[in-house]
Amino acid sequence: MELRHLRYFVALAEELHFARAAERLNIAPPTLTVQIQEIERTLSARLFVRTKRSVALTPAGAIFLSEARNVLEQFAKAESVGRRAGRGEIGRVEIGYVGSAAYAGVLQDQTSRFSRAWPGVHLNAREFPMEDLPQLIGEGQVDIGFVRLPMTLPHSLRLHTLLWDYFCLALPAGHNQAEWTDTVRSGQLAGEPFVAPEQEAGTYEVARRGRFTPRIVSAPGSLLAVLTQVSFGTGVSVVPSIVRNVVHLPNVVFRPIAGEPILSEVAAVFRANETSPAVRNFIQQTRESPQRRLSP
Template identity: 50%
Template sequence: MERRHLQYFVALSEALHFGRAAEKLGIATPTLTVQIKDIERRIGAELFKRDSRTVSLTPVGETLLHEARSILQKFALAEDLARRVGRGESGRIEVGFVGSAVHTGVLQHHVWTFREQVPGVELLLTERPMHSIPGLLQEGALDIGVVRPPLDFPDTLESVPLHVDEFCVAISSRHSLAHTKSRVKPKELSREVFILPEQSAGTWEVARRGRFTPSCQPCPGSLIAVLGLVSIGNCIAIVPSVLMESALVPGVVYRGIAGPPIRSGLLALYRSGDPSQAVQRLVAQMRGEHQRDESDRS
């Protein structure tokens, strides 16, 4: 039985008149009569009582009417959902992000903007270890990943810049360098113990510029954990400068690094050619915001 058979049956059940039902359906009355007989033949029972003047539902017809309306409603909902998904107005997007992404406010901005514009799409956000994000994207466990480069990722992934900042040094408020407002020269840090955050590129660049091999401790987890160890005074850390405003931890002060800025930033990664219209809409929003920011800076 096809969808049209249910539509014919429901139309006649509501009109209880072959002529009026056929007119509503836009078909000839004899055609409707043939279709109803075909349905009854398939079911093996009469759906309507007919005489020269009236048409009424049989008990079997009344039972089928309830189910037919439910099925047609589900058809309509499925069609509407498919259309909205096709337009990127419905669905779900899995976003994985590196912890430092929330400190810039950029991720929150894109989430709020997208939810306002496309309320039918569910955004699920989870903090992930940065080096796991490319693999999770390839596996389909994530749709978009927000990372802090440099980071190697395969050619099957594309990227959109989200934010640009630079690295600074986080030190204990009891450290001798905490009492100066001037930028710290890399060579002044040669005798320090560094704790490596998840993105350690800034640390290695500071060591390269200062011409020393850093003494390092492994990353303890999140940036807040890194700053917690810095506050105790046993080590320092090279971290994104956005933390100067967003992570005011007791016992921690931040200082700029002398010399050319050691650039940092955020990228959004996504699968090349992702068929999801919802993902494409979010990526387009991110790209548009970045292009406007670049235009404003120029």
């Protein structure tokens, strides 16, 4: 038995007239008669009582009508869900991010905009170590990653920059450089103990400019952990400037670094050949988002 048989049966059960039901179904009355007979043979049950003047449901037909309607309704629902999923209107997107993407507001902006546009899609966002995200995205465990560049990516991944930031210096409040209101030159940091964030590019660029090798004494992971170490007096740290406005810890001060700003990007990373319609919609949104640039 096929869905069309159920549709034929329901139409006749509602019309109780072969000609009207056939017209509603856009088929010939004899064809409808044959189809109903096939259903009754398949079920080994009589569904209609027919006379020259009337058509009526049998008790078995009444019970079968309720179930047939349920099946057709469920099929219509499944069909609608399938179509919506194919358009990316429903589904799930796994998001991975590093802390500085959240501090910068990039993560919140992208997720809130997407949720307004696609309310039927569930977004699941989790923080990950930055070095793990490329592999997780490539393996399909994460769909979109918000990371801080520079980062080496495999050929299967693509990225779109959303924010241009720059690095600054975080120091313990009692540090001699913390008393300065002016910029700190890279050469003044030679010999200092460094607490390295996940993105170490800023640290090594400061060392390159100052012509020294950084003495990294701690690499605790997240930016909050890094700044906590700085607040303990463990060392100084080269961190994204955005944290100055969102993280306020006792015994931590921020100072600009002299010279050309050391730039860093916050970017969305995703698979080049994405197949999920919902994820493709998210990727399209990020690609259409203008880049923001923070001023030193």
